[in-house]
Amino acid sequence: MIFNRRNFLKAMSAATATGALYGCAGATKANGHVVIVGGGFGGATAAKYLRMWSNGGVQVTLIERNAQFISCPISNLVVSGDKTLADITIGYEGLKKWGVRVIQDEVTGIDASKRTIRLAQGGEMSYDRLVLSPGIDFMFETLPGLNNADAQSKILHAWKAGSQTVALRKQLEDMKDGGTYAITIPKAPYRCPPGPYERASLIAGYFKAKKPKSKVLILDANEDVVSKKGLFMKAWADLYPGTLEYRPNSELRDVDAANHTAILEFDKVKVDVLNVVPPQRAGNIAAQSGLKLINNRWVDIDWLSMASTNTPGIHVLGDAIFPAATMPKSGHMANQHAKLATAAILNLLAGDAPNPAPLLMNTCYSFVDSRNAIHVASVHSYDAEKKTMLPVQGAGGVSVIRNELEAKSAMGWAKNIWADMLT
């Protein structure tokens, strides 16, 4: 099955300028075929916005291995028993209504010179522009005891929302009162900087209510809490004294999966439920396709277009990229990357230069118990001299204190960003 540009061009009708005020935007008419790999916060947003902003002029194919989108943000509330998997699962029907061709498959290879991809279920597909939004993959090779399927079925990460999220919940429910749950955190950068601390907090809240003799242990490879430090520390001191223990500089060296034991440099910690967030790098398809990587882990991109710096025609979004200073690996950021890339791709397909002054913003909420949340926000603007995104000085910040209003905002954020990407 070969899709090519000519077929799509035939099917296309002339795009018309929309609206009096922004009719000018329609003056540059983009067309062509964009293939997107990965239907998460980055890829799904790009799929919708490419269709919306091109007035249907650009053909979009989204290739996603899962049948439905399952959100990592809010998934810690599933682990704590406050939400269900159904609450964070959304189908791709909304994207199909935008005219996105959604294919459930996996991309096994990219030929950047021919501008084609290969699909696991067979066949090739050609593209004018390729967008990779594959998220992360885990570096299990750094943890020999966890580098096999059997160990990985016992010692969970639950760092990609889905079956592992539910399985971790089950392990916590099955744990006897008086047991210990431990989460290990890799050195930054990793997906969702505040996520491990949020998870530990929510599980401590669950224990406090249902298993009051149980303990939560955070084994952090970093020298300090990576995100929202003051707010998390205050929540732990106020809400979970004697329940939650934080240990910095505790890098996981290996895992004894059969004995639920975390092996550190000088210590072995045996617990009842061991939850390992492994070290991470760009998703396989981005890491293994010849794109320039930084630290052999993250894709180097041009901030004006999110394009790979060494492979023409390929744009990379979200957690897979080497981030600019202070920029977190978050779903919100991936959504913003997608819009930057979409605007650039449409300009490039129309023969115009990308917007020279892009701006990105990030908001990230974390729950510290089932009713109270905190946030961090930042705005990042392009610095033409340094050719990177820099945080806007004086903007952004964190919550004053955890509260219920922020928890309401967190759910409002989730509903709106899910709609922004999928409906």
Next chain:
Amino acid sequence: MKLRQLFTALCLAATAATAQAEDPNLARNLAATCANCHGTNGKSVDGSGMEALAGTTKEKLLQKIRDFKSGDKPATIMHQIVKGYTDEQMALITTYFAAQK
């Protein structure tokens, strides 16, 4: 092609008064940074508790932003976010949202 160049020139002339409008879609692009919370094109999800910005007059939106910046309007997060945008960017964003139906 000639027609397109003429059209582009007219557009540029129309927006020349607005600073930073090198890309004719700058307002659209900037407004899209708000959509994560306020909905695509400022149309927030019903019942989500997030304010819809679509169709609100430019004056009203700019007043809110000024109040967030000055601290007159209490906020959990908006006072931190609005400080990341210049007055010119806010003018473009508010014009865009005001024009959304």
